[in-house]
Each structure stands twice: as C-alpha cells, then as structure tokens.
Amino acid sequence: MFDKPKNPSSRTNTFLEMIDRSLRIYRANFVPFFAVAAIVQTPIALLNFAVASQQQQIIANLGITPGSAGMSADQAQALARQLIGPLAGSLLVSLLVTVFSVFLQMIALYAPVSYVVSETYQGRTAAMADAFSVVGKRLGALAAGIGVYLAALLVFSLALTLVLFLCGLGLGLIVYGGLAGGAFLVPTLMLERTTVQRGLARAWSLGKARIWPIIGVAAATFLISFVADLVITVLLSGLAARSTRLPTLQ
Numbered sequence: 001m002f003d004k005p006k007n008p009s010s011r012t013n014t015f016l017e018m019i020d021r022s023l024r025i026y027r028a029n030f031v032p033f034f035a036v037a038a039i040v041q042t043p044i045a046l047l048n049f050a051v052a053s054q055q056q057q058i059i060a061n062l063g064i065t066p067g068s069a070g071m072s073a074d075q076a077q078a079l080a081r082q083l084i085g086p087l088a089g090s091l092l093v094s095l096l097v098t099v100f101s102v103f104l105q106m107i108a109l110y111a112p113v114s115y116v117v118s119e120t121y122q123g124r125t126a127a128m129a130d131a132f133s134v135v136g137k138r139l140g141a142l143a144a145g146i147g148v149y150l151a152a153l154l155v156f157s158l159a160l161t162l163v164l165f166l167c168g169l170g171l172g173l174i175v176y177g178g179l180a181g182g183a184f185l186v187p188t189l190m191l192e193r194t195t196v197q198r199g200l201a202r203a204w205s206l207g208k209a210r211i212w213p214i215i216g217v218a219a220a221t222f223l224i225s226f227v228a229d230l231v232i233t234v235l236l237s238g239l240a241a242r243s244t245r246l247p248t249l250q
Contacts, residue, residue, distance in 0.1 A: 019217075025120045032128040033113055040109045044101040045232045051094045052233075058087055099150055106146050106186050111135045114187040138190055145189045145196045153178055175215075180207035183214045 026033060112131030119126035135142065157174050185203040188194065194202065207214060 021121070022117060025117050029116060036109055036112065036128060040105055044104070045229060047097050049233060049236045051090065051097055055087060055090045058090060103146055103150060107135065107142055110186045111142055111190050114190050118187070118191050134190070141189050141196055141199065142186065145185060145199050148196065148200060149182055149185055153181070176211065179214050179218055180204060180211055183207045
C-alpha cells in the first residue's frame with residue numbers, strides 16, 4: 001500500500017512532491033484534524049504542566065534557586081545528589097506521562113489522520129468518523145504493536161544509557177531506532193491489516209529504507225510541536241501566576 005499508491009500519474013512522486021500533496025490534504029482537512037489534535041494535546045499539556053510545577057515546587061522547598069552562577073564541580077555534584085532523592089518520584093511520573101502521551105497520540109491522533117490521508121491520496125473520501133470506526137476495529141493490533149514498540153524503545157534506551165552515552169553514540173542510536181521503528185508503525189498496522197509481528201517488521205523495513213527523509217520531517221515536526229507546547233506552557237504559567245496574585249490584590 002505504501003509502495004504503490006493509486007496515483008493518476010504513472011511517474012513515481014519525489015519526496016518533495018509527496019510532502020506537497022500531503023500538506024494539501026492536511027490543509028483541506030484542517031478543521032477536523034485540528035479539533036482532534038486539540039482534544040488529544042490539551043490534556044497532555046495540562047499533565048506536563050502539572051508535573052513541571054510539582055518539580056519546581058520540590059526544588060523551591062529545598063531552598064535551591066535556579067540560575068546560580070559560579071558553582072564549582074563539587075558543589076554541582078552535591079546539588080545533584082540532593083535533588084535525586086526528592087525528584088525521583090516526580091521524574092518517574094514525568095516518564096510515565098511521556099510514554100502515555102505518545103501512546104495516546106499514536107492511537108487517537110496519528111491512526112485516524114493516517115487513514116484519512118491514505119483514503120484521500122487514493123481518490124476516496126473519508127471523514128474522521130469513518131477513520132475512528134476503522135481505528136476501533138484495529139484497536140487491538142494498534143495497542144499491542146505500539147505497546148511493544150514503546151517497551152522495546154525504553155529497554156533499548158536504558159541499555160544504551162548504561163553502555164554508550166559516555167561515548168556520545170547513545171542518543172543518535174536511540175533517535176535512529178525510534179524513527180526507523182516508529183515512523184511507519186501506525187500506518188502499517190492501520191492500513192495493511194497485518195499481524196502485530198509482521199507489522200513491526202514491515203514498519204522497521206520501511207523506516208530503514210527512508211531514514212533520511214524521516215529525520216527531516218521529524219525535525220520539522222519537533223520544531224513545530226516545541227513551539228506549540230512552549231506557547232501553551234507560557235499561557236498556562238501566566239494564568240497560574242495571575243490566579244495566585246488575585247487574593248493579594250483584594
């Protein structure tokens with residue numbers, strides 16, 4: 001399905017032409033895509049904001065002021081040891097929130113969007129309601145495949161953290177494994193009606209063959225998501241600061 005889409009032209013589209021066509025499809029379906037993205041992303045942003053606020057409160061309770069300058073190496077190590085214990089639980093919660101948010105986005109956002117884009121690309125019309133109906137039918141395979149992928153990525157990341165991070169190789173290998181294994185996972189499980197095992201293998205094969213375009217798209221997507229999250233966080237911080245000042249003004 002990925003290699004030979006229905007295309008009015010017999011000529012194979014270049015990567016830029018595929019991006020241009022995909023953007024036109026996204027633009028034509030902007031309102032439903034944006035609505036689903038907002039429904040999925042808003043609770044995640046609130047959870048991240050709550051966890052970040054808790055971490056800041058823990059640091060404040062320890063009497064540590066951010067941005068301290070002129071700290072020696074020994075003082076930095078002592079500060080790190082002081083923070084590890086109180087922040088351990090909060091950091092674990094932060095990791096769980098991150099994993100849950102990725103899992104939720106892949107099922108509730110990427111899966112229906114992939115279906116609508118695929119149907120539109122092949123000349124058929126599909127609404128988000130149709131996409132969610134198909135997601136419901138493929139939910140077991142999607143949840144199992146995404147769960148295996150995330151668990152494998154976590155184990156892989158932990159192993160590389162312990163072995164290769166000091167060599168400067170760990171982060172690059174984690175990014176490669178995450179993108180190669182996950183970029184086509186949801187479309188494969190959603191559109192090809194395959195088993196979980198074959199879907200994982202197929203997604204890995206497709207990802208490895210297209211790793212550089214995937215890295216480029218991922219970098220652009222990360223930048224857009226980072227800016228959006230930053231704007232939401234600033235707005236939430238401003239609202240929180242205003243709410244804490246209101247009682248003193250009265």
